[in-house]
Amino acid sequence: MPLVDNEKDTSRSKLCGLETYFNKSMTHILGANVFIDGGFDFVVVPLMSPTYRPSLVQQFGSFSIEASLPCARSDLDPMPYLWQDHVIGKISEWIDLDSPDEMVRKDSETAFKQELAWASYLSLQACILPTPKGNSWTNYARCANQFLQEQPKEMQLWLRIPLVKPDGDSVEIYRTPDDYWKIWNSFRLMCDHNSKLLVALDNWSTMPSENSLNSWYGEPVVTFIIHTNSFFTRDGDNPKHLSEGLQKLIAYFLNHFTQIIISEVQLFSESISEVQHNYRNVDAISDEASRRRHLLPHIHYLRSLYQQVGPLSSPLSLQEHLQLAVRDVIQYTSQPFKEILESVFYQRQESDKKIYMMYKSAICQALLDRVPDEKASVITIVLVVVDAGHGALVKTSLQAAKETGRKLKVYAVEKNLNPLPYLYKKCNEKDWKDIVTLVQTDVRYWNAPEKADILVSELLGSFGDNKLAPECLDGAQRFLKEDGISIPSSYTSFLQPVKNANLYNSVKGGGDNILRLETTFNTRMYNVARLAPCQPLFTFTHPKRSVKESNRRYKKLQFVIPDDPESAIVHGFAGYFDATLYKDVHLGTEPSKATPDVFSWEQLFFPLREPICVQRGSTLEAHFWRCCGSTKVGFRSFVVFHRISFHISFLHLYSISCISYFMFSFVESKTGLV
């Protein structure tokens, strides 16, 4: 039974699993924990008996079928679809593919392949891989990668990684959470960023600190494992509780589509005899009533936690709901001048009320500045709306005139033929008649009958100038009075290096691999690590002092990677913008001062072809050019990493325009090898 019984909530995190011991009868395990009101949605169990070792089978003499069947379960117990829906396989903990002991290593390779083949045969959705042991996991990663490459199915591998050092762990090699992230990162790199390789984060400590999570922002953490001994009983109270730190972690994961697994298994320091003890023990407590008495308080507690802090714990607006669905989803950036815009596009944009409130406030101020009160009845302000669409800015301007008591004459210029029927109808309505003149033309070529006091436009892409606002407004400046006002009066693009594995993987996994990496994407980043503060890139101001002033730009940005986390991986850059509409009225997406309740703009994602590792205190240098060339607008990047140059040809093509961006970035580490 899911943590919440709400059909609207389709998040994966509402499913909760139980990690338990090996038992010969899977029907028994599922019956007690999932079906007969056991409360869990799925179980995580070893696929083979923990006492099985391939070499022992051979040692005990002649070949026998029974000995070669370590799984010791039938695929028809229970029926295959129950395996698929409710079982996550657990690869044996003893497996050590990099063991110095050759017998252990050989046994490990045989068993690893057998267990994964058995899981594939059962069509399981995923298997949990044990935490890499010791200092080396090259062979382990190679074997995992080989399986990921060869299996044609969608089965995922979840690599189990401790969040912090296990309590009472005698192994002192790893001390910091960052060490564990490095294990994951090197394993992931050896598996070539395979999108079917994910993280199962295992919380050992009852009191994890909040910053232990820092390394894991932007990573594909698919499940968070908590242990029954992390729960405590308060004041002799029966129900179980979790520490406040742990509650916060769980709240974070529930909101990031991460499933919770409750584990009743003690993983470390298990000798075979201990395993056998536990194994027998399960048969004893597998009696249904005692199982329920044992685990129900835990799941009840999680259920109430989900209600309090889960994804739908606060009522969401329709817009928030829609945004939930596109979190970390990539969308191709639209190409200005090329595509036929669709009616629904205008409609969606113009339903973004907050934008037009900001515009109204800017227009009001401009009107008041332009016409003193005593002349309000005399002076008529000429206002041109560039790319009028369905007329939302026309309407906004008329409202501003009404509110300020100023007289207005509006030219609504629209180059597309298709929105005109609607605009034309509006122009014949009472409020618009005799005030608004409709003009069908490209504003760059319009032969205006008179000069304008105010130019209002909304041509901002999610990166400010990427929808060619500078080029359009240069064209419109011809008919703006010497002292005329442009709303917006300026806009600036911003950049920030980010870690976002899901986003990178969906770009990489797309059909035409390289092509897709050479373009930018719109997205709503959610599970993201922002690795350094945003920095401003290019600014454009309107009206320009001289129209001849170029729209070419160049800038070098230097991002210093802060101390925490110690090291990270850069998957690409996030792009934002901030626009000054008029004086102190601004509008934008730059995180530190983003306009609230605006949903039209997403972030722009510039993926790197090869993610690069950065270390605390190192400097990531990015060079950006905006070039006015002959036919294309693009981005190109080169990454020089430790003075070894990677060419990341990174072209973003806008077909009919005439600008291009180039990016050149490299990282230099203060501390030597990263």
Place this chain on the structure above:
Amino acid sequence: MPLVDNEKDTSRSKLCGLETYFNKSMTHILGANVFIDGGFDFVVVPLMSPTYRPSLVQQFGSFSIEASLPCARSDLDPMPYLWQDHVIGKISEWIDLDSPDEMVRKDSETAFKQELAWASYLSLQACILPTPKGNSWTNYARCANQFLQEQPKEMQLWLRIPLVKPDGDSVEIYRTPDDYWKIWNSFRLMCDHNSKLLVALDNWSTMPSENSLNSWYGEPVVTFIIHTNSFFTRDGDNPKHLSEGLQKLIAYFLNHFTQIIISEVQLFSESISEVQHNYRNVDAISDEASRRRHLLPHIHYLRSLYQQVGPLSSPLSLQEHLQLAVRDVIQYTSQPFKEILESVFYQRQESDKKIYMMYKSAICQALLDRVPDEKASVITIVLVVVDAGHGALVKTSLQAAKETGRKLKVYAVEKNLNPLPYLYKKCNEKDWKDIVTLVQTDVRYWNAPEKADILVSELLGSFGDNKLAPECLDGAQRFLKEDGISIPSSYTSFLQPVKNANLYNSVKGGGDNILRLETTFNTRMYNVARLAPCQPLFTFTHPKRSVKESNRRYKKLQFVIPDDPESAIVHGFAGYFDATLYKDVHLGTEPSKATPDVFSWEQLFFPLREPICVQRGSTLEAHFWRCCGSTKVGFRSFVVFHRISFHISFLHLYSISCISYFMFSFVESKTGLV
């Protein structure tokens, strides 16, 4: 409201549309015909006023916005999502892109582009294109193709093609249904088989003959248009009826996912004045009550027809339901020896009861032939099941022994480790114990302890020998007694040229174009024209007289295209098989004697890279080789068409096996140019 109110029925054909006249208010049209219980699910209406001509606008002097707005409707009347869901655009009938009159042609090009741009802007799902006029439609097809290539969206174009000569049409150019098919075929070829170009078949005659459909089997007919004047009133009865011939046509289309559109529009011989008359007339009858009185009997009649003959008119079994969903859907053929088979695969196959009934009957006969009644208690027959899987053939053999009262000793040989736990469990059960011996090995390398009387296997792919049954059974023959029996004792593959545009388009539309055309696909062909009777290809018999006898084969097939339809297009070949299990017990998919109620096998589809046109009486020649080479099994084809050679490299790769097929086929026409 759909024709049937049944959630189980998800077929597109349950939606019924109305074709009506232009009206300035789309809200009005939708209100009367779709929403206020109008009974239709969507409407087909012209996108622009029928009196609009671009040249007239320019002629009437200076530019005015009103004159440049021929659509004369706003995209917000009704809201965009209503346009998308309920309106199919109709491109103006007067448009003639190949007119000898230059003004008409120029007007046509301008209007054609404007109308399609407007439809794109509204995000419509489809537009109906008028029937090509006169003897030439090259420019028309070019413009349509340009639009299909350039628009990034999924909007479809439905080319309106008459099913038969319109009643009372004075134009005598086209006489036969085949002529109309040729128009469609040449248009489709000029648009390079674009999968967004579909047929809207327009029935003009009240009494179409049944064979008028012959040309249209296998074609992407998306809608069938019937006219209100095809309905008649019987015996002064109020409700409307259709002729029996038309009922049969409609039944065919309803079962082929084709939507029905009722048209109240007279298309041919409309002059502008007539159009204007009708146009005004619509305003008069658009009064809601009279509209309903006028059209409700038609839709009520269709609704009752749907209940009688629609896709769910007879209760379907679960299997039939599942098959409905995969009609004409392509699936990659599995690669033997390579993939890990999944548990669900065995389970699905072994739930195909009819197959095992046939096997039981064959085994019974073999046992009776082998052991006379009087020796039934003395002789024990040794039976080997090759690739036992979950043991369905073992179970079948034991049942046959019980029914015939013969004694049996069974070896169940299975190479895969994964089904063994289940088989092992079965071997310890009462019925199997002491009779069945489980052996885990590849049968080709098995060192059998004794020779077998009977070899039972189910290694047949949908093309007989394509799962390497000959190679496997050759390996097993080593341990079969001299006079031993193999069940199956022989199998033959069959081929047939087919027309199936949907299937061809889905192969062509796949990501990696050429690669996909160079493989075969499993499919359940449904909307298909079988262009000539099946012919047998290769036969394999077991046991072989000499194991050294090669499994290489070569055969030339000659398919004579029958007289009706006069011409057609070949998209590829359909492959079937028929197996003789023992004596007169056979099992197979070859259409003329397919085993009923068997669902495990689909057909194999061999797509041609370029479909080829064939004409009545012409001969299609296909050469097939099955080669035992070093590492690959494949098909390769060359098509020589009118002595011009097309190379169709057509490789179907099986990775670990050691055979290959080659295909070489060409068509020669008796009557000259096709």
